[in-house]
Amino acid sequence: MADTGNDHDTAVGAKLSPKPWSNTPSPMSSYVRPMLTDMYQITMVFAYWKQKRHEDRAVFEVFFRKTPFKGEFAIMAGLDEVLKYLANFRFSSEELDYLRGQIPHAEEEFFTWLGTVDCSCVKVYALQDGTTCFGKEPLVRVEGSLAVAQLLETTLLNLLNYPSLIATNAARHRLAVGSDKVLFEFGLRRAQGPDGAMSASKYSYLGGFDGTSNVLAGHLLGIAISGTHAHAYVQSYVGLDSLQTPFLRGQNLVEKALAYRSALGYSESNVGELAAFIAYAQSWPDNFLCLVDTYDTLNSGVPNFMSVALALYDLGYSPLGIRLDSGDLAYLSKRIRKWFTEVASAYSRPALQMLRIVASNDINEDVLYALSKQGHSIDAFGVGTHLVTCQAQPALGCVYKLVEINGQPRIKLSNEVEKVTLPSRKHLYRFFNENGVALVDFMTRDGEPAPKEGQRLLCRHPFDSKKRAYVTPTTIVPLLSLVWDGQKGGIQPGASRTLEESRTHVMGQLKEIREDVLRHINPTPYKVSVSEELHALLHQLWELNAPVGQL
Amino acid sequence: MADTGNDHDTAVGAKLSPKPWSNTPSPMSSYVRPMLTDMYQITMVFAYWKQKRHEDRAVFEVFFRKTPFKGEFAIMAGLDEVLKYLANFRFSSEELDYLRGQIPHAEEEFFTWLGTVDCSCVKVYALQDGTTCFGKEPLVRVEGSLAVAQLLETTLLNLLNYPSLIATNAARHRLAVGSDKVLFEFGLRRAQGPDGAMSASKYSYLGGFDGTSNVLAGHLLGIAISGTHAHAYVQSYVGLDSLQTPFLRGQNLVEKALAYRSALGYSESNVGELAAFIAYAQSWPDNFLCLVDTYDTLNSGVPNFMSVALALYDLGYSPLGIRLDSGDLAYLSKRIRKWFTEVASAYSRPALQMLRIVASNDINEDVLYALSKQGHSIDAFGVGTHLVTCQAQPALGCVYKLVEINGQPRIKLSNEVEKVTLPSRKHLYRFFNENGVALVDFMTRDGEPAPKEGQRLLCRHPFDSKKRAYVTPTTIVPLLSLVWDGQKGGIQPGASRTLEESRTHVMGQLKEIREDVLRHINPTPYKVSVSEELHALLHQLWELNAPVGQL
Structure with missing residues (x-):
């Protein structure tokens, strides 16, 4: 049993020799x-x-x-x-x-x-x-x-x-989603100062989150870090000619992706975004997870993603999924899951219907309960401002x-x-x-x-x-x-x-x-x-x- | 005119020699x-x-x-x-x-x-x-x-x-009180981490506050610091016998304070609190500002304060005032100001009616406007949680x-x-x-x-x-x-x-x-x-x- 302090030692003055603490220093x-x-x-x-x-x-x-x-x-x-x-x-x-x-x-x-x-x-x-x-x-x-x-x-x-x-x-967010969903802390940019951010990463992990986007927290505290790309990455590609090479593993990824895009009936999707996804696949073929709302989630982001994902399967890779950062997350996730399932079936790529759907954008505890009530197909949540500032x-x-x-x-x-x-x-x-x-x-x-x-x-x-x-x-x-x-x-x-x-x-x-x-x-x-x-x-x-x- | 960037220098690669920055490091x-x-x-x-x-x-x-x-x-x-x-x-x-x-x-x-x-x-x-x-x-x-x-x-x-x-x-708080009131940032204990607190002290000063209670901010950033005593100080005194000495400047401060207390008709005020105020006066005779709500603001804190303040005047000191930390701040401040004025007149101590009334306790921008609408006699505000966490x-x-x-x-x-x-x-x-x-x-x-x-x-x-x-x-x-x-x-x-x-x-x-x-x-x-x-x-x-x- 722990010492609960029923003794009452009042001696003072002896010199202190603190032991090194076991936690990683923050x-x-x-x-x-x-x-x-x-x-x-x-x-x-x-x-x-x-x-x-x-x-x-x-x-x-x-x-x-x-x-x-x-x-x-x-x-x-x-x-x-x-x-x-x-x-x-x-x-x-x-x-x-x-x-x-x-x-x-x-x-x-x-x-x-x-x-x-x-x-x-x-x-x-x-x-x-x-x-x-x-x-x-x-x-x-x-x-x-x-x-x-x-x-x-x-x-x-x-x-x-x-x-x-x-x-x-963090524990309340965990209770809201249950144990089978993945929760990431994404709040560094909105936290109350640099240390507000470090504390947020640390103690939201303690409270039940699975990881953070904060690299320094990963480095100093050993928390799993996560992050794909942002809107700027997509915006930075104007067209396919900005690609360094069309190839991956010696095969023409651009040609394949364009063929799938055309077959899916989305030849109007944003071509800069398609180029960005292809380039991203070339750099991160084993971690292919794309942010799909830079221009238009359903009319551009998702069809572009699926075109590249199908091409990646052909090359022997396993894409990870998508991230939604705006719009009606319940509706979009269900709609996209259905779409993934249809395409998985049409192209005999069963893995496609299991792709991970990550959601972010102003998520808080109430939103998690509301999403759960509406039904959704989200596998992982990135929670930022509301979590770290405890809005x-x-x-x-x-x-x-x-x-x-x-x-x-x-x-x-x-x-x-x-x-x-x-x-x-x-x-x-x-x-x-x-x-x-x-x-x-x-x-x-x-x-x-x-x-x-x-x-x-x-x-x-x-x-x-x-x-x-x-x-x-x-x-x-x-x-x-x-x-x-x-x-x-x-x-x-x-x-x-x-x-x-x-x-x-x-x-x-x-x-x-x-x-x-x-x-x-x-x-x-x-x-x-x-x-x-x-x-x-x-x-x-x-x-x-x-x-x-x-x- | 400042360089607004109409040139477009794209040279890269040269070595950097940053100049030392002029602000104190934080x-x-x-x-x-x-x-x-x-x-x-x-x-x-x-x-x-x-x-x-x-x-x-x-x-x-x-x-x-x-x-x-x-x-x-x-x-x-x-x-x-x-x-x-x-x-x-x-x-x-x-x-x-x-x-x-x-x-x-x-x-x-x-x-x-x-x-x-x-x-x-x-x-x-x-x-x-x-x-x-x-x-x-x-x-x-x-x-x-x-x-x-x-x-x-x-x-x-x-x-x-x-x-x-x-x-x-901070600027909004300043606009709420005008330029003649004093604003202190008191938020260290409730800030989002140590650095949340340092940033709060620093940038609320930038936005128009006058000082902070944060000693480290005073030390590192040169901001004026302020702070008298807390409830624990008052609680730590049980009675007059815990005083080390009744004297200040060779005169019996306890006797004088007790005489004023009796003359004011408040011999029922908390005697531990009276002892705490006397001890505080002995330590800080030139900075005598007391927190008056540990037991009861009007029935104990203020009469105890006035008893010691009048004794301090007799000894040639100038007390500073009181701090209110609970209750109806508008009502209390007006009531106390009136009381100060009456006692000032009764004992021919005109300075007493000008004593500073400091208010704290869950103050925010809305409270400041509400107080101003009701009328009040507060000279300075200590703003904590609402300011620093931007509630x-x-x-x-x-x-x-x-x-x-x-x-x-x-x-x-x-x-x-x-x-x-x-x-x-x-x-x-x-x-x-x-x-x-x-x-x-x-x-x-x-x-x-x-x-x-x-x-x-x-x-x-x-x-x-x-x-x-x-x-x-x-x-x-x-x-x-x-x-x-x-x-x-x-x-x-x-x-x-x-x-x-x-x-x-x-x-x-x-x-x-x-x-x-x-x-x-x-x-x-x-x-x-x-x-x-x-x-x-x-x-x-x-x-x-x-x-x-x-x-």
């Missing part, structure tokens, strides 16, 4: 610095230092309030980068110089101290990347000195918010809240009940029934005995005292495990998973959640509950801290 | 590599090389079709990073090894050649960063060998799309289209008229009236005589032949200038502006555009027109390339 690592933070973290830390409170023991928790995309689940991601950040956490002397200029009234001793700060005093518990998670649950718990734990806030949020959002988005909801609202200071539980109130925080260092468990289906998540406060399998337990809604239920879980899985211990080698064994491991974990996790919770529209909320003791603590602190108003 | 530069591209660029370039077409002369143009945020203008940004990318464009041997594995059937000569590729054969014309721009206009024109110009596509789009989007978003529209749709090959104009057709491209290498001019107000933008095809000031010119809608108008411009400004010439030192003198210069340029540019075009709701479209000759070419190529359909 480009962002190089500049995810302690300086990538909000100024108010520095401002606060100076105030703590002035008050000699910087070594106070603090516990912070990362959580979001609402699951994204009007759904009822999310996928945790970004922990791998968080671990690298913790291992490298140290201000450089150049950075300290900059901060000196920003806080001119601070004593030199402050900067001397700040220069010694690292994550050796910190312990981090977290959900594994790829874990299904829900609102109000601690995804990450940070324990350490008040100053250092505070300094980590903004960067941790930045490193978790977008990765978890895009992994969730349906471009930010996840993870926050980082103080839950305990020097052993005392703390609360943050709000006029909006949903924004009141759950106090104290917490443990998080998932309860399963005998079929391995998740029933409810359960939080306890530190110090309570851990819940036991087969025991009848009262699960309470944190805010609504009238909502509670007894549950007898067959299996209990503690979800938070120790991933970083500054006193014990930094990154903990098994904490840093490969991208592939996390991706596999997502697939397994989704199988544990009831289908109505995963449902696209109006999903059933998954219950996140607290123990009797945590419930009592919450309401006690709430009343204690809320001032009596004056109307 | 972190992304280090990994914006030729590999940060879509696989299909590589696929196409291999096909071009196989066909010996890689040295063909190509012209590509970058443009978007629709202005973002339901508006009628956009702000160009990202050119500075594009120039750095061009200067560093070269595949490493490690990258070539990866590509070898991806294209196993390619000849070794292909990789040898690919290893020699750089941007010495390329010329780039572009709008200056910060220029107002509109749909269908070329923002950037790339001329070079077909292979290299093709390889630049995806990366250029990535480097321009998000910066232009966020600069536009209202998280992607700009810039595309990169081939417009000319070996001197021949090219077109891409589509069933959607708006997606048909404007063929040929183009020039772009802005026409002004005698008051310096922009009348219309005007595109000509290469080789036409440039339009002349004071001359009556026919401006045509590109697609709708019935829409045309005569215009006699007082002033004509050519918008595209040569920013990169691989044969002449790379980055051209004056092409790389500082962030500050670009920001100033935005402010000037917006003054040239009619207010009804800039309007928040239902703005008047700005007219983008083409010359008679370009119009004729478009429609001629359209007909020539569109296949005759078969129903």
Whole structure:
């Protein structure tokens, strides 16, 4: 069983020797610095230092309030980068110089101290990347000195918010198409900056995509890359005379293609496009997949493609298929499949009817469901803008809240009940029934005995005292495990998973959640509950801290 | 006058000596590599090389079709990073090894050649960063060998799309509040990855923001940074006994603050919060600005703040103000301002009524207009998620289209008229009236005589032949200038502006555009027109390339 943090080691100061992480480094690592933070973290830390409170023991928790995309689940991601950040956490002397200029009234001793700060005093518990998670649950718990734990806030949020959002988005796309369709991420050009693109490629793969068009992501992260040609390639050919040679494997490909074009009755199709397809076949005879909508999909692109494809079969090659990038994808794919089938039969080329139809152009989760409802013959989807920018909801609202200071539980109130925080260092468990289906998540406060399998337990809604239920879980899985211990080698064994491991974990996790919770529209909320003791603590602190108003 | 590219230098092959760029380097530069591209660029370039077409002369143009945020203008940004990318464009041997594995059937000569590729054969014309721009206009024109110009596509789009989007978003926020309010970017925690955050800080400053909370952006880009404390700081204080000392400047700050609190009639306000404010005042006596909504804004935060602020006045300091992060910002700000005024009068501290009220919490452009309509007393806004993720529209749709090959104009057709491209290498001019107000933008095809000031010119809608108008411009400004010439030192003198210069340029540019075009709701479209000759070419190529359909 993983260390779920029931011990409470407060030793500080020993030197750190971070282990090399197992994931391939990603480009962002190089500049995810302690300086990538909000100024108010520095401002606060100076105030703590002035008050000699910087070594106070603090516990912070990362959580979001609402699951994204009007759904009822999310996928945790970004922990791998968080671990690298913790291992490298140290201000450089150049950075300290900059901060000196920003806080001119601070004593030199402050900067001397700040220069010694690292994550050796910190312990981090977290959900594994790829874990299904829900609102109000601690995804990450940070324990350490008040100053250092505070300094980590903004960067941790930045490193978790977008990765978890895009992994969730990708998993939703995967649920929309099922396991038999191929999903490519095509969003590099529209992503929010170069690293937005790299993160998108990485975490959409984690969430269940099969590949990306992003070559750097392929190179650095080992993700399968894919891509044929674009419209410009087709446009660049004016006519057949721009071909270098009519031959392939010693046979006249142009003559053959023209003969098929004529036989198919499409001698009016765009001749520049035909030349482009022939040239492409000469360069990529074993990977012949053409974009067919540069001029007109049905009147030019598809007949040109079929003319060259039939010629390629004659030469002993196996063409791959076509890509649709505009128009009514359901209608076109069905129409083209029927056409492929007819031509396959007419020319005794059965493989032609099985050619791959790839679709792109403004695809999102809703479009995938709509296509599926209409029926279509698409084998693979390229998803760009909507996936990588998470157009349906471009930010996840993870926050980082103080839950305990020097052993005392703390609360943050709000006029909006949903924004009141759950106090104290917490443990998080998932309860399963005998079929391995998740029933409810359960939080306890530190110090309570851990819940036991087969025991009848009262699960309470944190805010609504009238909502509670007894549950007898067959299996209990503690979800938070120790991933970083500054006193014990930094990154903990098994904490840093490969991208592939996390991706596999997502697939397994989704199988544990009831289908109505995963449902696209109006999903059933998954219950996140607290123990009797945590419930009592919450309401006690709430009343204690809320001032009596004056109307 | 800038070189608008009427010459047509096609020499290639000379060595490149890029000039150092004038902007501070940003972190992304280090990994914006030729590999940060879509696989299909590589696929196409291999096909071009196989066909010996890689040295063909190509012209590509970058443009978007629709202005973002339901508006009628956009702000160009990202050119500075594009120039750095061009200067560093070269595949490493490690990258070539990866590509070898991806294209196993390619000849070794292909990789040898690919290893020699750089941007010495390329010329780039572009709008200056910060220029107002509109749909269908070329923002950037790339001329070079077909292979290299093709390889630049995806990366250029990535480097321009998000910066232009966020600069536009920032400019719209600035227009919403006018020039007298202060705007801070607070989005680091919610941005799309670390670099999404850095780009957001950078380009929202360019678009008209005053500062950011992002310390790294302050350090690397020289943007003013700002930030006081967060809720955790207040929560971390349980009571007055956690204070290290009651004194400031030798006087008992605690006693004084408690006396004011009692006199104000708020002895029920949260005492942990009071302690936090006192400690904060001791650390930041000259920058005393408090977040007042940890427990209850009106019943605790504001009275606690005023108690400490009045004590600080007694000690000779000048408190700064408060930050509101929840609730009805219009109501609260007015209520608090009134309260400040009353207390200022009661205690003869006139400065108190002028204290700064900062507001944050889910602010966006619509909220700013709504606040302004209701009336408010807010002096500064912190804008986070909505600004940096561009929630209202998280992607700009810039595309990169081939417009000319070996001197021949090219077109891409589509069933959607708006997606048909404007063929040929183009020039772009802005026409002004005698008051310096922009009348219309005007595109000509290469080789036409440039339009002349004071001359009556026919401006045509590109697609709708019935829409045309005569215009006699007082002033004509050519918008595209040569920013990169691989044969002449790379980055051209004056092409790389500082962030500050670009920001100033935005402010000037917006003054040239009619207010009804800039309007928040239902703005008047700005007219983008083409010359008679370009119009004729478009429609001629359209007909020539569109296949005759078969129903």
